[in-house]
Amino acid sequence: MTEAVIDLNADLGEGFGRWRLTDDEALLSVVTSANVACGFHAGDPVTMRRVCELAAERGVRIGAQVSYRDLAGFGRRAMDVPPDELAAEVAYQIGALEVFARAAGAAVSYVKPHGALYNRTVYDTAQAAAVVAGVRLAGGLPVLGLPGSRLLAAAEEAGLRAVREAFADRAYTAAGTLVPRGEPGAVVEAADTVVSRSVRLARDGEVTALTGESVAVGARSLCVHGDTPGAADLAARIRSALERAGLRVAAFA
Amino acid sequence: MTEAVIDLNADLGEGFGRWRLTDDEALLSVVTSANVACGFHAGDPVTMRRVCELAAERGVRIGAQVSYRDLAGFGRRAMDVPPDELAAEVAYQIGALEVFARAAGAAVSYVKPHGALYNRTVYDTAQAAAVVAGVRLAGGLPVLGLPGSRLLAAAEEAGLRAVREAFADRAYTAAGTLVPRGEPGAVVEAADTVVSRSVRLARDGEVTALTGESVAVGARSLCVHGDTPGAADLAARIRSALERAGLRVAAFA
Amino acid sequence: MTEAVIDLNADLGEGFGRWRLTDDEALLSVVTSANVACGFHAGDPVTMRRVCELAAERGVRIGAQVSYRDLAGFGRRAMDVPPDELAAEVAYQIGALEVFARAAGAAVSYVKPHGALYNRTVYDTAQAAAVVAGVRLAGGLPVLGLPGSRLLAAAEEAGLRAVREAFADRAYTAAGTLVPRGEPGAVVEAADTVVSRSVRLARDGEVTALTGESVAVGARSLCVHGDTPGAADLAARIRSALERAGLRVAAFA
């Protein structure tokens, strides 16, 4: 009988210069995978270096959180970037992060798109392929994304490892897709509920949809959000609950 | 008896998105080392990729032309960047370029600062050390710069290879330093003179100063400028003249 | 009997820092309206100032060529910018240009979106409304755009003057819309044809569609392109032909 294993990932290093957003130090004590901002939506070189050093010290895996080039919009505004530009921009970001991961004695272990690029590559085949092309330019790495997304399909077709993640604080439809932000009930606010959903997602691979049904959501990783007040505390509660439930919390990469 | 060897380096890929500045394709047929802009003063990811591919095809060595973060000023405005920021910004740029060099089957073989950062690190010990710290973060690479500069001194102290370059189209003082741009006669315009100075610099390691004296300027590389009309033609004339003079034109890295 | 009047507009000041694209000086001797880049896709403050000074000297009207914030993509990548952000970004650009127009003894006389924002606001009602909201924030100005576009409809609804323009070097469908770039025949290359189409558009308000029909295209302004080699020469030929045909070439604003 195999032990159930789950990864916890969070977006880190999402400040820029003078601005801070995430409590990187606290989150790095909890998560097993750090999605590090690479400078296009957030993430200055000093922060990238520091987060890589802390992650390496604590054995947290480092992932490249690649984005559209959009500091002003924090990468949340979808852009019609031609595929060759998008692929090169993705590769550029991965390369920039690699230097800091390597200097810290670690490596970039996976890639996860951020914000609008994450959402767009759920359904946009051309942009999904472009992101994967960028990952391959950078040597080929596992890609972390939404189950059923074009992105993960493109990664698999390209021979890359496609890693599925789930969101304990987001509502799901009966079809197993995320209820879009902005719709009523899209975000699960109550911390207790987020914790119990995390355990069920990790242990049983299922979640209760917004419409009441149980839905299967197979995922090797849970995404915990880092940019809200109390984010690190909630993440720590989730991790404790997972471990109490007999799950092993460990990186996928 | 050893054959005299000289490298020809040029700044390449200095466009950004819609804008072009250098005739990369023509120059890559002439030079042996390409200082590739890495996105901070110029150099978008698509161009970086293309220049790396062309350079790799032709056996031209790829160098990271690192800069202050200043697209609006093309990296020509000196900045008081704190050392830890400067080091991390330099490493970031090297890493971003590495991904394209590697994808092209090559590697980043050296680092050369651009514009104001080049000029500042001639005399600014702290910034010179910061650039070298950035190069070491990125794994350690040869540094190309001005003979007598703080930059080359810092590189040597750090155990990196320090490679000296000369400028056939710039006037020298009797002390062997460059006459600052803006002073009368600082730039040698006549193509024939640039060609003959190139040969003398490469073969004899000397140049006639603006004040008439012969000055020793030992250099393993000659910098040819790529951003002027006819730059590629002039570079080709220089290379032909060097070869006719019995020099071997070959990369230092 | 009224004399036929036509405006000639061109995109100007589309460099950034070290990079140049348009021959601003030559074009300002020909056109009657200058769409000046405002810094978001191109257009640094020094260039904006110089173009405004030249335009004011020559009596050329100054328009704000507003764009998505996208230097790397030259404003050619459509972006899902929320309406309040887009409106504020448009107003910001207009204000920035106004200072230079005013310093030159002139004023910003109209607004024309650039690139992807121009194309998007042909059909995107929300973004068209947001651009118009931005123009109103800036005090309200005439809006130059494509006949039939959502942008011009939104401008009219808001009580702004909506000014229609035509393109002599672009193919039209039988419905009077532009054949999308990328489709065969979308761009009219032959200079003679562009000149004769210009006269027919200006004098008769019609053009031959790609499919052979005559199409009515009422326009108060003709857009001549400034970013191609020989652009200023072609613009001068168009202006001469218009004047020989008895049209008065004069700004709309």
Next chain:
Amino acid sequence: MTEAVIDLNADLGEGFGRWRLTDDEALLSVVTSANVACGFHAGDPVTMRRVCELAAERGVRIGAQVSYRDLAGFGRRAMDVPPDELAAEVAYQIGALEVFARAAGAAVSYVKPHGALYNRTVYDTAQAAAVVAGVRLAGGLPVLGLPGSRLLAAAEEAGLRAVREAFADRAYTAAGTLVPRGEPGAVVEAADTVVSRSVRLARDGEVTALTGESVAVGARSLCVHGDTPGAADLAARIRSALERAGLRVAAFA
């Protein structure tokens, strides 16, 4: 007998997109002059608009907080910007802010340089003149700065109103200049001391230097910092203390 009057100014709107730094709403209930970031070191258009609206509602004067173009460094890295570029960049920022001030029924009433530009123009005559040239390009406005600075001298020479400010939370030398940040004791941390120094500066025009002497520091405005935790509370305490001491707190513009 004239009533003593003092202005309270603070840096506001110093976020960018997703990032926030200053509690604009709270500070706008306290200060009489708002130095609004204009997009070069901080300050996105949506924030600029909102701050202008709030300021106008509350009768707070709006000033343009102009900066070097340096989002990554928050405008804290001095730059060797050529005078014509600096002047145009200053004018650009003022114009961009004007549109939002005007839309809110107000106007830009003064200009204050930010960060490294503030510090540089204390002693750099050329940059001080360039900032003033930019202010004049934008029509001419009062300039807020450090007593004895080149900036205020240049403003006066240009016929602009030069307004002097003091810092209750910064240590002064016996000569009346600021003790540079980084030196021991440069920043006054204790809130009670900051409050009492504020009253003495405003009422008596003097302060105790770090070396113990009383120093005359004539100032029409006190700068309160907005980017520290509790900044708004401290500002409110200062204002109350000033009013209890019989001073009238009112804008200079």
